[in-house]
Amino acid sequence: MDFAFSLIRQMRDSLRDLAPVVLVIGFFQLVVVQQPLPPSVDLLDLITGLIFVVIGLTLFIQGLQLGLFPVGEGLAEAFARKGSVFWLLLFSFALGFGSTVAEPALIAVAAKASEVVAEGGLIANTPEVQDAFAFKLRMVVAASVGTAVMLGVIRILKGWPLHFMIIGGYVIVLLLTLVAPSEIVGIAYDSGGVTTSTITVPLVTALGVGLATAIKGRNPMLDGFGLIAFASVMPIIFVLAYGLLGI
Amino acid sequence: MQFLNILFDTLLDIIPIAAIIFGFQYLVIRKKVKRLPQVLIGFVLVLIGLSFFLLGLEQALFPMGNLMAEQLSSESFLPSLAEGAQRHWSDYYWIYIFAFAIGASTTIAEPSLIAVSIKAGEISGGTINPFMLRISVALGMAFGITLGTWRIVMGLPLQWLVLGAYILVIIQTLRSPKSIIPLAFDSGGVTTSTITVPIIAALGLGLASSIPGRSPVMDGFGMIALACLFPIITVMGYAQLAEWLEKRKPKNKAAVSSDR
Numbered sequence: 001m002d003f004a005f006s007l008i009r010q011m012r013d014s015l016r017d018l019a020p021v022v023l024v025i026g027f028f029q030l031v032v033v034q035q036p037l038p039p040s041v042d043l044l045d046l047i048t049g050l051i052f053v054v055i056g057l058t059l060f061i062q063g064l065q066l067g068l069f070p071v072g073e074g075l076a077e078a079f080a081r082k083g084s085v086f087w088l089l090l091f092s093f094a095l096g097f098g099s100t101v102a103e104p105a106l107i108a109v110a111a112k113a114s115e116v117v118a119e120g121g122l123i124a125n126t127p128e129v130q131d132a133f134a135f136k137l138r139m140v141v142a143a144s145v146g147t148a149v150m151l152g153v154i155r156i157l158k159g160w161p162l163h164f165m166i167i168g169g170y171v172i173v174l175l176l177t178l179v180a181p182s183e184i185v186g187i188a189y190d191s192g193g194v195t196t197s198t199i200t201v202p203l204v205t206a207l208g209v210g211l212a213t214a215i216k217g218r219n220p221m222l223d224g225f226g227l228i229a230f231a232s233v234m235p236i237i238f239v240l241a242y243g244l245l246g247i
Numbered sequence: 248m249q250f251l252n253i254l255f256d257t258l259l260d261i262i263p264i265a266a267i268i269f270g271f272q273y274l275v276i277r278k279k280v281k282r283l284p285q286v287l288i289g290f291v292l293v294l295i296g297l298s299f300f301l302l303g304l305e306q307a308l309f310p311m312g313n314l315m316a317e318q319l320s321s322e323s324f325l326p327s328l329a330e331g332a333q334r335h336w337s338d339y340y341w342i343y344i345f346a347f348a349i350g351a352s353t354t355i356a357e358p359s360l361i362a363v364s365i366k367a368g369e370i371s372g373g374t375i376n377p378f379m380l381r382i383s384v385a386l387g388m389a390f391g392i393t394l395g396t397w398r399i400v401m402g403l404p405l406q407w408l409v410l411g412a413y414i415l416v417i418i419q420t421l422r423s424p425k426s427i428i429p430l431a432f433d434s435g436g437v438t439t440s441t442i443t444v445p446i447i448a449a450l451g452l453g454l455a456s457s458i459p460g461r462s463p464v465m466d467g468f469g470m471i472a473l474a475c476l477f478p479i480i481t482v483m484g485y486a487q488l489a490e491w492l493e494k495r496k497p498k499n500k501a502a503v504s505s506d507r
Contacts, residue, residue: 017361020352025311028345033318041310049307053356056300059292060358065365067289071268071280078276091271098263104256105444116468162429163420170413177406186405186468193439193471198297199264201359201437205366220370221426228363229432232475 007062014057022050064202072206073213080214085157092153095207096231097146099200106141109194110134113187120183122243136246137191137239144238145195148230149204155226156211159218162226169233176240184243191239192232204228253305254298261294297441300358304442312349312446316453319345334458336400346396346450350389350474353442355381360437367430375427379485380434387481388438388474392447395470399454399461405469412476419483427486435479439471447471 029037037043079088100106114123114130114137123129155165177185196204204227212224272280280286318324319341326338354360364377391412398408420428439447447470455466 017356020355021308021349024345024348024352025308025315028315028319028348029311032341032345033315033324035318038314041314046307046311049303049305052299052303053307054303056296056298056303057356057358059296060300061296061361063289063292063294063296064358064362065289067286067293068362069366070282070289071272071286074281075268075272075276078272078278082276084275087271087275091267091275094267094271095264098267102260102263104260105440162432166432167417167420170416174410174413186472189405189409189472190468190470193436193475194444196359196436196440197260198359198441199261199293201440202362202366203264203268205363205433209366209370219426222429224370225367225429225433227433228436229429232436236472 007058010061011054011058014054014061017057018050018054060198068199068202069206072203073210076207076210077214080211088153089150092150092207093146095146095200095203096149097142099197099203100145100195101138101142103195103197103200105194105197106138106191107134109187109190110137110141113137113191116187117183120181122181122183137187137242140238140242140246141191141195141235144235145231147238148234149227151234152208152227152230153211155230156208156218156223157215159223162229166226166229166233169230169237173233173236173240176237176244180240180243184240188236188239188243192234192236195235196228196231200231201228204231249305250298250302253301254294257294257298257301261290265290297358300441304445308353308442309445309449313449313453315345315349316450317457320454320457322457336397339396339400339454342396342400342450342454343393347389347393349446349450350392350443351385353446354385354388354438357438357440357442359440360384360434363430363433363437371426374489375430379489380430380482383481383485384434384438384478387478388443390481391474391477392450392470394477395447395473396450396454398469398473399451399466400458402461402466405472409472409476412473412480416476416479419480422487423483424486424490427483431479431482431486434482435475438478439474443474444471447474 029035075091079091111134114134117123117133118125118130123133151165155162180188205225208227209220209224212218212220212222218224269280272278320339324341325334360381364380367375367380368377394408398405419431423431451466451468451470455461
């Protein structure tokens with residue numbers, strides 16, 4: 001019964017969350033563009049699609065609170081009690097690497113990036129070379145996210161302030177931008193954004209917050225957040241460095 | 248049929264993560280997961296929910312996004328041009344408005360941002376309103392995308408805009424309440440995820456391919472980077488505003504009581 005109630009409440013929230021998108025697209029289509037839908041877009045598909053989005057969002061958020069959040073926090077607490085830094089760091093790296101390497105958005109961007117780089121003449125313009133480049137790029141990005149989550153966890157353990165580290169990261173990004181091949185710069189900057197997927201974010205957030213809650217002397221608000229921030233700066237550094245050294 | 252394909256892809260995405268989690272749980276920590284049935288139901292809900300979500304996006308939002316980007320940047324939609332004249336960047340004003348509106352509205356519906364804002368609301372003990380947090384992120388994101396479209400129209404180098412945004416972030420960091428900084432930096436990364444990335448990509452691609460002198464391959468990149476940076480600035484702005492309002496409140500009351 002409780003579950004049904006929270007499902008209905010969540011459904012209402014999802015409708016509210018989706019309403020702006022529908023309004024924006026409806027306004028632009030009806031008022032600004034004022035053109036009939038082309039035959040490639042079917043109105044019935046649009047409506048069922050929107051219903052699917054609402055159902056999907058509702059179930060996802062429910063599942064998040066039942067599954068992903070408790071597991072992430074439980075693990076963080078268990079690691080904090082076990083006190084083994086080695087296993088915690090290994091876990092952080094594995095979580096970052098494993099959740100990124102199969103990420104569909106990253107696969108798409110890596111394929112696109114190999115085209116750009118081939119067009120820019122940095123690598124040979126053949127499918128094999130491009131595929132190899134896309135694969136290596138994915139590995140580089142996944143390794144960078146693994147490193148980022150690991151570094152973020154070390155920061156929580158030590159209680160270092162986040163902003164110095166992130167701003168230091170920015171300085172490294174800027175310095176590398178000056179010397180890296182220009183074709184790679186746009187790809188590198190974007191790779192920071194695509195790495196944080198819908199499943200990774202809740203897990204990593206729960207891990208960070210759980211650790212900061214379980215460790216004495218850490219404040220969950222000050223120390224618990226920030227893992228995602230590392231995961232969005234580190235790939236830029238790794239990809240720029242890869243463009244500089246690896247090609 | 249399409250649903251099964253998406254379900255399978257999502258499953259492939261979840262399996263490595265689940266393997267890592269349960270592997271460490273049982274092999275390293277060697278303790279049972281608390282309330283295992285509930286957690287498993289949660290994982291299944293995440294799997295089914297995400298698949299439905301993606302299916303709906305592919306059926307409804309992405310085709311519409313593509314269509315709008317195409318229509319708004321097509322030559323027949325733009326104001327008519329005198330013979331031989333160059334297009335001014337302001338001719339594309341509907342594109343900027345659309346970029347802003349679609350950026351803000353998709354961010355509100357972004358599942359990973361909802362996740363982070365739920366956590367932030369829980370931990371802050373009510374000082375951070377999850378919905379206000381999402382609105383500030385959405386505004387920052389919308390501004391970043393609009394700037395990105397303008398950059399494509401103007402053909403400016405991405406580095407300079409990113410450098411400018413970095414400087415703003417640093418200034419904001421120095422001026423903001425300490426407790427918001429980590430959350431603000433996190434919200435930059437979470438904005439660009441399931442819904443927003445494909446829509447931004449469609450917009451950038453449509454724009455870069457319709458503007459003379461821009462290559463879709465070279466100039467389509469870079470929007471995501473800007474979309475990631477501006478939420479950091481606006482979330483810190485939200486915290487500053489909240490702090491300022493908080494400071495003003497008791498003063499107002501004091502003023503009222505002294506009037507009496």
